[in-house]
Amino acid sequence: MSEITNKSLKEIVENIKSKEISSLDLTQAYIKNIEGAKKLNAFVTTTFDQALENAKKFDSKPNYEQTLPGIPLAVKDLFCTENTKTTAGSNILNNFIPSYESTVTKNLWDNGAFLLGKLNCDEFAMGSSNETSFFGNVINPVGDKLVPGGSSGGSSSALAADLTPATIGTDTGGSIRQPASFTGTVGLKPTYGLCSRWGIVAFASSLDQAGPMTKTVTDCAIMLEAMSGFDEKDSTSINKKKESYSKNLKDNVKGLKIGIPKEYRVENMPKDIDELWEKGKKILKDLGAQLIDISLPHTKYALPTxxxxxxxxxxxxxxxxxxxxxxxxxxxxxxxxEMYEQTRSEGFGDEVKRRILIGTYVLSSGYYDAYYLKAQKVRKLIKKDFDDNFTKVDAILTPSTPSSAFKIGEKTNDPVSMYLNDIFTVPVNLAGLPALSLPAGLDKKGYPLGLQLIGNTLDEQKILNVGYAFEKNCGFKNQIKKWWS
Amino acid sequence: MPLDKEKIKHVAKLARISVDEAKVDSLTKDLNSIFKFIEQLNELNTEKVEPLTSILNESLRFRKDQISDGKIREKILKNSPKKNEEFFVVPKVVE
Structure with a gap:
């Protein structure tokens, strides 16, 4: 693995600014890694020629004031990219070339970055293992037969394998945080409305939110800064002043109140997860945070909702x-x-069809009240659980997932067991809150595990700060050996 | 309430997805296990709860009703699988 690609985004930006490396050399280093990592199947499309051209353009006229000066980035193939194929992991979009750019990617390019390629994901972001993609499974660099999590599985795999210095994903029920947890990386789902949804292939519009996936908490703050911001074109975009998350990063958590929700101790939770949670609590307590037992009584209803x-x-x-x-x-x-029915039957995969049928049924005449209206009422109760507790605590600490990465094929025959993977991540989407998954340790098999910090609405800075302090004191080290080339 | 095969075929019709006869059995099984899981919600009494309609506390913004772009027919037709110079082309619907 070439030196530079091991580094964090922050270090790489510093190297570019101090002219230790050119954008072209950097881009070539990533291209070399990507070409040697075809086994991981993390990419649906690569845009090497365009990237090299952009790198040369940057080097000939560098602007070091930008947040991401001359940085090549691969992004989840759910973001529409102008003149570059955007598939959402689906056969039905396998020839779709957008004539416009998503706001979030445009923000990245406006900050100096450019596209390196499009990353594999579960079809329409529906999945927790990247096994529903029309373009095949993605492999977790942690181990040969392991899933990288989903739906942003190409993103987590590419990041952990040093195929991109940072990346972005989308999170509707855990699709950033769960893959981050499975690969020992950092993933943030921002407050609903912080990042524009314009130009992102839509899954569930009241839950979808784009966010950064990075190697460190500082990188996460840098990426969030670059990608977020008000957008007229998204009717639910929050109109607020842009924040400098990375500049304001502080590792002081003294006196902060951290809620520990008892409902997240679920039946049959592996001992490794329990121990990890204890370890996380201890780290924050030793740093001067105050742990407070709390209750989020409607947690078990989040997944059915x-x-x-x-x-x-x-x-x-x-x-x-x-x-x-x-x-x-x-x-x-x-x-x-017939054309409609056959197109949709041949174009969508099984999981997507299942979910369309569920959705059509719960919205159909005579069932709307029993299902959809009921769910919207329970969603209110789930949100209220959080609202009530955020008057007492600054952030909430939970595990990110109920297990470490599982084997490819292990859960594909039982949709409900697959859905249970998102048990700790889904409540946050229903309540529109920000949450950060942090790598926190390894299980007995040596696979990474993550802890989740949930913040109140627009409290990204606060959870990033807690995460920053946690990271400094946790001593997590990913032990990925480059077995794939 | 268990979903039978007929119901599933009806919902598939509503969703405009043709379902392979050979797959109806496994689909019925999967959907029923999902609905069994979903129906845990019936344990909760929500009679007095208002449904959540928006996650943000603010109401949606209004914008001026103004034309902001246009004359992009080519761009709009570009990705169509079947088109002529001006229109999307679909199978004949009127005899």
Whole structure:
């Protein structure tokens, strides 16, 4: 592994600024790594020629004032990129070339970065293991047969394997935090509305939120700074002043109140997870934080609520794939209805179809009140649980996932067991809150495990600060050996 | 409430997804296990709870009703799998 690509984004930016490395050399180093890592299947599309050209352009006229000067970045293939194929991991979009750029990626490019390639993900971000992608499984660099988590599995795999200095994902029910946890990396789901949803292929619009995936907490703050911000084109974008998360990063947690919710100690939780949580509590306590036992009584209803709300919104969002305006179209088209039905049947994979059917059913006449309305009421109770507790605590500490990375194929035959993976991450999406997954230790098998810090609305700085202090005192080291090339 | 095969075929029709007859059995099994899981919500009494309609406490912004772009027909048609110079083309719907 070449030296430079081992480094954090912050160090790489410093190296560019001090002219120790050119953008071109940096880009070439990543391209070399990517070409040697085809086994991981992290990329759907690479844009090497364009990246090299952009690197040369930067080197000939460098602007060191930018947040991401001359930095090549690969992004999840859910972000629309102008003139570069955007698939959302689906056959139905496998020929789609957007004529516009998503706001979040545009923000990154405006800060000096450029595109290195598009990263594999679960189809329409529906999955927890990257096994639903039309473009095949992604492998976790932690181990040959392990899933990288999902849905941002290409992102977590590429980041952990040094194929990109940092990346971005989207998180509807845990799709940033769970893959970050499975690969020993840092992942942040921001407050709903902090990052624009414009130009991101929609899954469940009231839950979807883009966020950074990085090697360190500082990198996470840098990326969030670059990608977030008000956007007129997203009706739920929050109009507030931009913050300098990285400049304001402080590792002082003395006196902060950290809530420990008893409902997150679930039945049959592996001992490793329990021990990790204890370790996390001890680190924060030793740093002067005050631990407070709290209760979030409706936690167990979060997943069932999610599996009504998310499919309902998905069934409505995915109605646009009709074989008429863009994307795949079936050859079986003797009439319009047949064309629609065959296009959607051939274009969508099994998990996406399952969720569209669930969503269509819960919204259908006669069932709306029993399912969708019920779920929106429970969602209110879940949000209220958090609201009540954030009057007493500054942040909440929980495990990120109920297990470490599992084997490819282990959970594909049982959708509910797959869904249970998101048990600790989903409540945050339902409540629209920010949450940070931090690498915190290894289990007995040597696989990484993460802890999650949940913050109140727009408290990104606070949880980043706690995470920063935690990181300095945790001593986590990813032990990835480069077995794939 | 268990979903039977007929119901699933009906929902698939509503969703405009043709379902392979050979896959209906496994789909029925999967969807029923998911609904069994979802129906835990019935344990909760939510009679007096207002449904959540927006996660942000503010109401949606209004914008001026102004044309901000246009004349991009080419861009819009570009990704269509079947088109002529001006329109998307679909199978004939009127005899």
């Amino acid at each position: 999610y599996y009504i709300v998310a499919p309902a919104e998905a069934s409505s969002n995915l109605a646009r794939y009709d074989g008429v305006r863009y994307g795949y179209r079936s050859k079986k088209d003797k009439d319009l209805i």
